[in-house]
Amino acid sequence: KAGVTQTPRYLIKTRGQQVTLSCSPISGHRSVSWYQQTPGQGLQFLFEYFSETQRNKGNFPGRFSGRQFSNSRSEMNVSTLELGDSALYLCASSPDRGLNTGELFFGEGSRLTVL
């Protein structure tokens, strides 16, 4: 069974640009969560999607947005990039956060560098 796939793995952007990251969950998983990992802050929750609906949202500004498609694939977008947005963005999937025990399966992440 293929794991969670994130693309691109690495990217470099400049301040003010926007970026879109993609995540393909494990087949059959309907919930997709996004996290930002930075050296000083650990993993911070961005948002969770289930059946194309945003079910939970963390404390990030509106520049961070996401969506989920009918095949459960998800994208997150960051507009007007700032230097502080440089981080590893992790996507995680699970069969159904409402029914299971909360275990998440993570992808390898997309490393974003903002110059």
Add this chain to the structure above:
Amino acid sequence: DQQVKQNSPSLSVQEGRISILNCDYTNSMFDYFLWYKKYPAEGPTFLISISSIKDKNEDGRFTVFLNKSAKHLSLHIVPSQPGDSAVYFCAASAGSQGNLIFGKGTKLSVKP
């Protein structure tokens, strides 16, 4: 305000000895707790979990203890092996649809 705290950024242990990683939480609504392990350039992988109705869960060399009154949990690794060297994240959730809240992680180094 950090709801899940891992106060030790790093821990160094000799191979064969016990590793104890600690985690504190502030939200009394948390009812499910998990530990994840992360190697460099890889995503976190699930290690072990515990429900709030239990105070101990064991899986091979890994045991998680939960002290609800102290809002504290710990992960014990016995015996520690060099391959256990990684960053360990504690996470917690409230309810069946609550998102996972992670701590900042503890970097464990197991020396041969």
